[in-house]
Amino acid sequence: KSLENFFESLKISETLVNKKIIANSLNGIGIIYASLNDYDKAIDYYQRSLEISENISDLAGVQSSLNNIGLIFYYLNDYDKALKYYFKSLKISRELENKQKISYSLNNIGLVYISKGEYNKALDYYRRSLKLKKEMDDIWGIATSNINIGGVFLRLNNYDSSKIYIDKVLEVAKSMKWNHLLKSVYKSYADLYSAKGNYKKALEYYKLFKEVHDSLYSYESTKTIAEIQTKYEIVKKEKEIQLLQRDNEIKELELNKRRFERNSIFAGFILIVILVLVLYNRNRIKNKANKLLNEKNEQIENANSELAIKNQHISKQNEKLEILNSEQKELIATKDKFFSIIAHDLKSPFNAILGFSNFLYEDFDDFNETQKKEFIKNISDSSEETFKLLENLLDWSRSQSGNLNFKSEILNLKEILNNTTLFLTSQIDTKNIGLYNNIQPDITVFADKNMLKTIFRNLISNAIKFTHKGGEVNISSKLKANFVEIKISDNGVGISEENIKKLFRIDEKFKTNGTANEKGTGLGLILCREFVEKSSGKIWVESEEGKGSNFCFTIPVEK
Numbered sequence: 001k002s003l004e005n006f007f008e009s010l011k012i013s014e015t016l017v018n019k020k021i022i023a024n025s026l027n028g029i030g031i032i033y034a035s036l037n038d039y040d041k042a043i044d045y046y047q048r049s050l051e052i053s054e055n056i057s058d059l060a061g062v063q064s065s066l067n068n069i070g071l072i073f074y075y076l077n078d079y080d081k082a083l084k085y086y087f088k089s090l091k092i093s094r095e096l097e098n099k100q101k102i103s104y105s106l107n108n109i110g111l112v113y114i115s116k117g118e119y120n121k122a123l124d125y126y127r128r129s130l131k132l133k134k135e136m137d138d139i140w141g142i143a144t145s146n147i148n149i150g151g152v153f154l155r156l157n158n159y160d161s162s163k164i165y166i167d168k169v170l171e172v173a174k175s176m177k178w179n180h181l182l183k184s185v186y187k188s189y190a191d192l193y194s195a196k197g198n199y200k201k202a203l204e205y206y207k208l209f210k211e212v213h214d215s216l217y218s219y220e221s222t223k224t225i226a227e228i229q230t231k232y233e234i235v236k237k238e239k240e241i242q243l244l245q246r247d248n249e250i251k252e253l254e255l256n257k258r259r260f261e262r263n264s265i266f267a268g269f270i271l272i273v274i275l276v277l278v279l280y281n282r283n284r285i286k287n288k289a290n291k292l293l294n295e296k297n298e299q300i301e302n303a304n305s306e307l308a309i310k311n312q313h314i315s316k317q318n319e320k321l322e323i324l325n326s327e328q329k330e331l332i333a334t335k336d337k338f339f340s341i342i343a344h345d346l347k348s349p350f351n352a353i354l355g356f357s358n359f360l361y362e363d364f365d366d367f368n369e370t371q372k373k374e375f376i377k378n379i380s381d382s383s384e385e386t387f388k389l390l391e392n393l394l395d396w397s398r399s400q401s402g403n404l405n406f407k408s409e410i411l412n413l414k415e416i417l418n419n420t421t422l423f424l425t426s427q428i429d430t431k432n433i434g435l436y437n438n439i440q441p442d443i444t445v446f447a448d449k450n451m452l453k454t455i456f457r458n459l460i461s462n463a464i465k466f467t468h469k470g471g472e473v474n475i476s477s478k479l480k481a482n483f484v485e486i487k488i489s490d491n492g493v494g495i496s497e498e499n500i501k502k503l504f505r506i507d508e509k510f511k512t513n514g515t516a517n518e519k520g521t522g523l524g525l526i527l528c529r530e531f532v533e534k535s536s537g538k539i540w541v542e543s544e545e546g547k548g549s550n551f552c553f554t555i556p557v558e559k
Contacts, residue, residue: 002481003032023052023061030068035479039072046072063092063101070108074442079116083109103132103141111442114152123152143169143181150188159196166192180449183212216450253314260307264300271296353379406448406534408559413484414439416449417475420456427464431516434472435460443477445484445555451531452555458524459488459551465514466549467492483537483554495543503541504529528553 006028013021030045046069053061070085086109093101106129113122126149133141146165153162166188173182186209193202274292278285356375360367367375417437421428428435445452463473467490474489493515495503504525532539532553543549 003029006032019052019056020058020061023049023056023058023065026052027061027065027068034068034072034075035481037479039076043069043072059092059096063089063096066092067105067108071442074108074112074115075440079112082112086112099132099136103129103136106132110148115441119152119156123149123156126152139172139176140178140181143172143178147184147188150192154188154192154195157195159192162188162192179212179216183209183216186212250314250317253310257307257310260303264303267296267300353383406451408446408448408535410444410446410558411449411452412441413443413445413477413486413555414441416452417456420453421460423457424460424464427461431464431467431469431471433464433467433470435464436472436474438474438476439486440477443479443484444557446558447535447555448531451535455528455531455553458528459553462524463488463490463492463549463551465518466490466494466512468515479557480554482558483556485552485554488551489548491548494545494547494549495541496545500541500543504539 006025010022010025010029013025026045026049030042030049033039033042033045046065050062050065050069053059053065066085066089070082070089073079073082073085086105090102090105090109093105106125110122110125110129113119113125126145130142130145130149133145146169150162150165150169153159153165166185169181169188170185172178173185186205189205190202190209193199193205271293278293356379360372360375364372414437417439421435421437424435427433460473460475467473471491474487476487476489478485478487506526529539532555536556537554539551539553541549541551
């Protein structure tokens, strides 16, 4: 549909002989073909747009077309041609004296050189970009550029220089209280000391990284769990008060109706008396009585009309009240069933923790080392299962109460996925699973970073859970118009058609153990659905028993 409209725009602009709009239309058509991965056609329309923009000396149009052509060649892994067009785009940006576009072009060139493995050249262009950000006094941009430069030095095994740039970011992150940036700094330190073989220092910074990471999610964590039931009771009481108020309104209407009927009867009696007097004095006041009678009849008709309107209003209020009662009953039933599921799921691991702990405490000396380790392993597994459930429950409850801070930004999809899989290393290694990240390094999305990590963590953890030892989990992406479709595929046990219908539902308890008897929280997929829908995306599953599963979801690529 978009392509159809762009061609219509091209047709009209050619009729009007408006070359600037013709160039814009051609550029738009090129973008659509690029989205469809038809790179040959995309380059053709970009080139036509470039030629027209050059003829009319539209520098902004020339810069845009050059940048788009460079991006296509980068997708095709033709890095030399990509650099050729990026350099031309950089030249135009400088002619326009647009520091932001210049900095963006420098970053693009640095990214190509990193892909080519030419780290010294990448370092040079990152430094130029850093200089511009300093001129624009872009504190955040300066900090992120320093992190990038520190990363390049780390690849060059220049550990001292890498540390100098990371140190600069540490001071800024602490002074500005940017905990997310501070978390990246601690992670960079951990990677640096690990590369140097100083594993003690690496462990120290990894602990600091984990501490900052956990602190970002700790605010109100304890009270939120306790408030879940309280919130439920408050909502229930508020609905009861609303229903009581509706009842009082209806009773008041009925009372007014009876009062009106009584007054009407009394008015009728008075009217009869007046009619008798009129008949008695008909020869003297016949005309006056008829006029008075007509006025009274009109009043009665108006009163009856008003009464009919009020009766109709009462009927509509009753219908709305019945709908409200039905919705409230359904909501309460769903919440009750959900809390009963959560209470049952929390009870089992806690019983295991308490039971094995008491065994160890009371009969510690009676067990050998193997038995003790087995007890401790069971306690650890139960604790981890409980923590995952509470963590997901906390995120879900915050999303329901509106207290979850939802802050979308432009994110590199591959980088987010790489950061997420770091926390799944133990699970992957235990089952010897092959995890393959096939997402292109330049794909970006517009989403909340923490919500996106939670979605990845739950879906990838599920895929590993239901994949046999030595199996594979593949993550891929595909651009579709203004969205990126992300697919997480496994070659595990699969899901029956009957059980697929139970997924993503809060009122259905659907939990099965993994191929290594791993336990699940039962809440992960519900949380994924909440976060994907909050991000304006969709989530679904494709599966067949014995042939693995595909969990797919979409995320917008821009605001």
